[in-house]
Amino acid sequence: MSRTHEHLPGLTLEHLPLGTGATPVRRLDFGLVGGAEVWVKDESAYGDGGWGGNKVRKLEWIIPEARRRGTRALFTVGGIGTHWGLVAALYGREHGLRTVLGLVEQPVDQHVREQFARLEASGAELHRYRDQRQLRLAVPLIYATATVRDRRLPWFLPAGGSNAFGALAYVETSYEIADQVAAGELPEPATVVTAVGSGGTAAGLALGLRLAGLPTRVLGVVVNDAFPLDAPVIAGLANQCADLLRSRSAELDVAPVRPDDVTMRSDWLGATYGDPTPASTAAVSAAAEEGFELEPVYTGKSLAAIRDLAARGELAEPVLWLNTHGPR
Numbered sequence: 536m537s538r539t540h541e542h543l544p545g546l547t548l549e550h551l552p553l554g555t556g557a558t559p560v561r562r563l564d565f566g567l568v569g570g571a572e573v574w575v576k577d578e579s580a581y582g583d584g585g586w587g588g589n590k591v592r593k594l595e596w597i598i599p600e601a602r603r604r605g606t607r608a609l610f611t612v613g614g615i616g617t618h619w620g621l622v623a624a625l626y627g628r629e630h631g632l633r634t635v636l637g638l639v640e641q642p643v644d645q646h647v648r649e650q651f652a653r654l655e656a657s658g659a660e661l662h663r664y665r666d667q668r669q670l671r672l673a674v675p676l677i678y679a680t681a682t683v684r685d686r687r688l689p690w691f692l693p694a695g696g697s698n699a700f701g702a703l704a705y706v707e708t709s710y711e712i713a714d715q716v717a718a719g720e721l722p723e724p725a726t727v728v729t730a731v732g733s734g735g736t737a738a739g740l741a742l743g744l745r746l747a748g749l750p751t752r753v754l755g756v757v758v759n760d761a762f763p764l765d766a767p768v769i770a771g772l773a774n775q776c777a778d779l780l781r782s783r784s785a786e787l788d789v790a791p792v793r794p795d796d797v798t799m800r801s802d803w804l805g806a807t808y809g810d811p812t813p814a815s816t817a818a819v820s821a822a823a824e825e826g827f828e829l830e831p832v833y834t835g836k837s838l839a840a841i842r843d844l845a846a847r848g849e850l851a852e853p854v855l856w857l858n859t860h861g862p863r
């Protein structure tokens with residue numbers, strides 16, 4: 536039984552465990568974060584098979600729902616280095632679902648090249664476009680082709696799996712965090728920091744921390760400029776997730792999440808999604824010296840934000856930083 540089910544008795548959503556929690560928490564080295572009190576929750580090893588990252592947790596809610604709907608194919612979108620698309624393809628295949636991916640170009644470095652090679656080997660059906668506009672134009676044809684082949688509509692999942700089902704991943708994680716606080720494994724965080732690529736993680740946290748009774752504020756480090764990821768968008772998704780829980784028989788005793796309840800900042804984005812900024816590259820190198828691996832697109836930028844804010848004395852501490860790196 537998931538923690539969410541334990542806390543919301545009567546919930547009729549199914550959860551498929553794909554990894555083993557609770558993911559570990561530990562305090563980060565002083566030097567790495569300018570002496571601030573920063574704890575890390577290491578999501579990078581979540582997921583049986585060692586894939587890790589925050590996307591596996593989203594599929595724990597999406598795959599059972601796909602089965603309930605009689606879906607044969609997941610249709611989703613992302614950049615050519617999409618972590619989400621790869622994890623959806625691999626775990627979907629394991630659970631009898633095909634994955635169709637609409638991909639758009641992004642700045643290419645070694646990491647992106649490797650990711651794309653993994654996508655090609657994953658068994659997913661790939662459709663590659665120059666930009667968002669071209670992809671949008673092609674969507675009806677991709678959708679129709681998959682429908683004719685499967686004699687069933689594919690389930691369209693937004694980029695990053697960030698619909699209300701995907702956001703449940705970080706409702707579940709919020710309950711996990713609350714249990715770790717109660718067990719004395721970490722202090723009650725004043726702030727939780729996460730990279731924001733499509734919003735599901737931040738939205739799930741915004742709702743989940745509230746449901747779990749923690750006063751922690753979500754600070755989202757926005758790393759994607761392909762679509763709006765501001766506070767109203769994140770609060771809106773958090774409330775859609777609450778509506779989903781209510782529609783599946785959960786009794787929630789919390790007020791709606793308001794845009795003022797979350798902080799979304801794009802200061803570390805750089806020129807565009809995937810741009811490896813000097814600050815993110817420096818954060819990746821500093822983390823490597825401490826013995827953990829990050830990448831410059833998401834986790835490098837979220838750690839860079841913490842380092843900068845700590846240097847300016849602008850962090851509400853203690854901080855809990857989600858290391859969402861994965862898959863590998």
Ligand SMILES: Cc1ncc(COP(=O)(O)O)c(C=O)c1O
Binds near residue numbers: 734737
């Ligand atoms: C490594 C990593 N961290 C963080 C994120 C952000 O999560 P979300 O898409 O839920 O905003 C993503 C995906 O976008 C990711 O791949």
